[in-house]
Amino acid sequence: MQPISRRSFLKLAAAATTAVALPQGLKIDFQAFAEEAKAGEVTKVPSLCNGCSSYCGVWVYVKNGRLWKIEGNKTHMKSRGHICARGHGVAQNVYNPGRVTQPMKRIDDQNNFQPITWEQAFQEVGQKMKALVEEHGGDKFVWLCHGGKESYAQQFMDIIGSDNYITHYATCFSAKTNIWQNMAGGMFNSDFDNAKTMLFVGRNYAGGIIPAAMKRITQAKSKGAKIIVVDPRFCELATIADEWIPIRPGTDLAFFLGIAHTLISEDLYDKKFVAEYVYGFEEFWAHNKEFTADKAAEICGIPAEKIREIARALAKDAPQAFLDPGYHGLAAHYQNSNETMALNVIINALLGNFWKAGGLFPAASTTFGHPEATYYGPVAAKGPRVDGAGVSGEYPLVEPSRGIPQRIPDLIEKGRVKIVFFYSYNPLRSAPEPEYQKKIKNADLVVSINYDWNETSLYTAHYILPENHYLERTEHPKVINGNIYWPAAQVATRFKALESTTSSLALLDIMKGLTKAYGIENLYGYTVEEELEAALGPLGISVEELKEKGCIELMPTVLPKDEGLTFSTFTGKIEFSIGAWRKEGYLGVPTWVPPLVEPKNANEFRLIHGKQPWHSHIMTTNNPYLMAITKEKNGTYMWMNSSRAAELGIKEGDWVTVTSEITSKQVQVHVTEGLHPECVWLPSTYGTFSEKLELGYGQGVNYNDFIPARIDKKTGHVMGQECVVTITKGGK
Amino acid sequence: MANYVMFIDPNKCTGCNACRIACQMQWGLTPSVNYNHLIEQETGKYPKVQRMIIPIQCQHCDDAPCQKVCPTGATYKREDGIVLIDAKKCIGCKYCMVACPYNARVINEEGVPEKCRFCAEYVAQGETPACVSTCMNEVRIFGDLDDPASPLHELINNQDVVQLRPDLNTKPRIYYAKSKRG
Numbered sequence: 049m050q051p052i053s054r055r056s057f058l059k060l061a062a063a064a065t066t067a068v069a070l071p072q073g074l075k076i077d078f079q080a081f082a083e084e085a086k087a088g089e090v091t092k093v094p095s096l097c098n099g100c101s102s103y104c105g106v107w108v109y110v111k112n113g114r115l116w117k118i119e120g121n122k123t124h125m126k127s128r129g130h131i132c133a134r135g136h137g138v139a140q141n142v143y144n145p146g147r148v149t150q151p152m153k154r155i156d157d158q159n160n161f162q163p164i165t166w167e168q169a170f171q172e173v174g175q176k177m178k179a180l181v182e183e184h185g186g187d188k189f190v191w192l193c194h195g196g197k198e199s200y201a202q203q204f205m206d207i208i209g210s211d212n213y214i215t216h217y218a219t220c221f222s223a224k225t226n227i228w229q230n231m232a233g234g235m236f237n238s239d240f241d242n243a244k245t246m247l248f249v250g251r252n253y254a255g256g257i258i259p260a261a262m263k264r265i266t267q268a269k270s271k272g273a274k275i276i277v278v279d280p281r282f283c284e285l286a287t288i289a290d291e292w293i294p295i296r297p298g299t300d301l302a303f304f305l306g307i308a309h310t311l312i313s314e315d316l317y318d319k320k321f322v323a324e325y326v327y328g329f330e331e332f333w334a335h336n337k338e339f340t341a342d343k344a345a346e347i348c349g350i351p352a353e354k355i356r357e358i359a360r361a362l363a364k365d366a367p368q369a370f371l372d373p374g375y376h377g378l379a380a381h382y383q384n385s386n387e388t389m390a391l392n393v394i395i396n397a398l399l400g401n402f403w404k405a406g407g408l409f410p411a412a413s414t415t416f417g418h419p420e421a422t423y424y425g426p427v428a429a430k431g432p433r434v435d436g437a438g439v440s441g442e443y444p445l446v447e448p449s450r451g452i453p454q455r456i457p458d459l460i461e462k463g464r465v466k467i468v469f470f471y472s473y474n475p476l477r478s479a480p481e482p483e484y485q486k487k488i489k490n491a492d493l494v495v496s497i498n499y500d501w502n503e504t505s506l507y508t509a510h511y512i513l514p515e516n517h518y519l520e521r522t523e524h525p526k527v528i529n530g531n532i533y534w535p536a537a538q539v540a541t542r543f544k545a546l547e548s549t550t551s552s553l554a555l556l557d558i559m560k561g562l563t564k565a566y567g568i569e570n571l572y573g574y575t576v577e578e579e580l581e582a583a584l585g586p587l588g589i590s591v592e593e594l595k596e597k598g599c600i601e602l603m604p605t606v607l608p609k610d611e612g613l614t615f616s617t618f619t620g621k622i623e624f625s626i627g628a629w630r631k632e633g634y635l636g637v638p639t640w641v642p643p644l645v646e647p648k649n650a651n652e653f654r655l656i657h658g659k660q661p662w663h664s665h666i667m668t669t670n671n672p673y674l675m676a677i678t679k680e681k682n683g684t685y686m687w688m689n690s691s692r693a694a695e696l697g698i699k700e701g702d703w704v705t706v707t708s709e710i711t712s713k714q715v716q717v718h719v720t721e722g723l724h725p726e727c728v729w730l731p732s733t734y735g736t737f738s739e740k741l742e743l744g745y746g747q748g749v750n751y752n753d754f755i756p757a758r759i760d761k762k763t764g765h766v767m768g769q770e771c772v773v774t775i776t777k778g779g780k
Numbered sequence: 781m782a783n784y785v786m787f788i789d790p791n792k793c794t795g796c797n798a799c800r801i802a803c804q805m806q807w808g809l810t811p812s813v814n815y816n817h818l819i820e821q822e823t824g825k826y827p828k829v830q831r832m833i834i835p836i837q838c839q840h841c842d843d844a845p846c847q848k849v850c851p852t853g854a855t856y857k858r859e860d861g862i863v864l865i866d867a868k869k870c871i872g873c874k875y876c877m878v879a880c881p882y883n884a885r886v887i888n889e890e891g892v893p894e895k896c897r898f899c900a901e902y903v904a905q906g907e908t909p910a911c912v913s914t915c916m917n918e919v920r921i922f923g924d925l926d927d928p929a930s931p932l933h934e935l936i937n938n939q940d941v942v943q944l945r946p947d948l949n950t951k952p953r954i955y956y957a958k959s960k961r962g
Contacts, residue, residue, distance in 0.1 A: 287831050
């Protein structure tokens, strides 16, 4: 059943030719060939899924040198033995026809590339980088990536003097991480197992899936926990909720203010916790005591009595109750996203659930060892951040560790950026306004390190340096923690399961080649295996043990506690009033901020989006298995409430023209009862426009097509749902 | 001899489709050949809405219509309850496809009307079917009804369970928790 490796093919071919004797050419006994293939031994190799930033632990089953299947690792805190559809699909991407098979050099403006050798690629890119850095300075170099667990670029940037490590977070959740850092000293995560009431607002764990979260939420529900989902869309999590409460999109802040007002005005909040661990409570109340549940109801459309009922239910079960801190859902979406995130911290603090069973906990963590440094040469002084993140007079409140990725074309035009490196990152599809993002090609040097022919590579890269598929490499280890509560940190990594079918390399080898050609000898003077050993050493874990178990859990360090809490903030308390905001002349406490734009006319809607459970945003549209599901489920359709659709004469499957201030596109409509009438909803997946990704090409549209590239002044996010579209029937 | 049955709680399903693709990987199927179907239906009127999701696959009927109509005996039932098809005996007449009231059969790459096999070769080795083990919501529970320790006794005997199209007397081996949605 499994295809056969080249090696066993040759072995059998040799046996067959000996038997029949040459010179009739190569004769193969296909039956013997098939029998041997069937009997092929299956090996199991541990790895970490690359389908999203959960990095679920997987076991990779390999037969005859080919991927057979993956299964979840039962220890791993994100997978707990389970893998979602996209995880299975992304593993199969190792055979995706859209892969870049060797280094490519652009030859014209028509997206034509010429295959070149790795040596030529390293020499040309390395020397061009060197010349540009010498002429313009190292601070004109930017490294753009998804962010997270990759670290090699930093070492090179330290040497040339670039501070411009920029992640995708501003398009995803930078309001959340920024606000939690400021108010609570870091992220806190929900303890599903012990909660009695769970409130999810704009967080759909069954769409943006963490398998272990869903396992634990459904188990908690079986034990009687109450699940309330507030979302403009009847999302996948709503299917298992006790209650789905649709909300006017963009008004979650009002709902939260109404909850907070009820908790305080009805004396339901945890006064002991607030007295001990909160700074700025009075200031918050002074500015918000007029914002009653009734006022909230007028804005968000949820009846005041329902808002009070939810607040009372949370208070009754507190501290075994939480408002989930969320993820992408609201944290890069609206003009009021920052205040919305602030209210999330405040509501949980009013419930006094920090460090309590059934409440919120910080992530457990650990630190790795490092291989000995092998570079002792000169190091340039770092220039300023080109994107203005954390820079006085520009975007002082934006976390420099996250950056502002949607700003790059502007920075190139201003001459602040000369060299752009993309690592496994595709802003032409995942950031707003693709036509604007295409201008990135105007930089002096654009290099894309990516495994497939994504839009960014095709439209902007001067060189494409293909990284191998995650199953084809061993990596330095990762701390597995965060996003959901788990008392202990875990350690896991990817071990090479498959030989590469293409001439692609691991990032470490690409960086070694580039830096050597640049003229830096021995910057990464170790193999990945040596790095792995050095990293694990201080933890007393051997490489062999990690390979055998796939994932190792350390001692639990984050367990419930009742007193002596400290928060990594200036006051050591949870700060309802943000000092950094006051310093910049803003009010320190959050108050009501309206959305930036509002739909008004009969054919106007707010365009919102979300993750489809079987796709990983934009990165899986060329996968035949996942696109087969899309085809069967009409997954590219844009959702519209049935009453609005009826008003416009739109029926299921009808084509409509969707027009925003920057573009006009056609898409088919899914008519549903499960959506707030004021908005239309698009899955965040589709609209692939790289013609080299044939399966995804031209399928559906993407919300990024419709929104201009904007920057929130406080946390730098894109305000991805501040978009009013006009919808007319027909157009295709 | 085991006595295999499956319990499915559709109230837990959120429609992620992991079962479908895990099965496709397990059996080396092409993208369009699928043994696990999620039938979804929205009910209610805004804002009182529900979405029913029913996972459907071969029911491994004890009185299997597909077996009865098979002219060559290619479709057969094992003593442990699993219904399988012997591809060597199959002539591709597709009678079984027509006879199956659950629409469980699909033509595979070799032209054989295949279907869920309850992961027969794997469960014999003590493994769990791929659709069961990958499911984050633990929608499915598979096991041996003759094993007194199996949680299936409790689930099937003490819960409100239904079977699909009981009127047809096919005696399916899949039991569904009664829907609480809609």
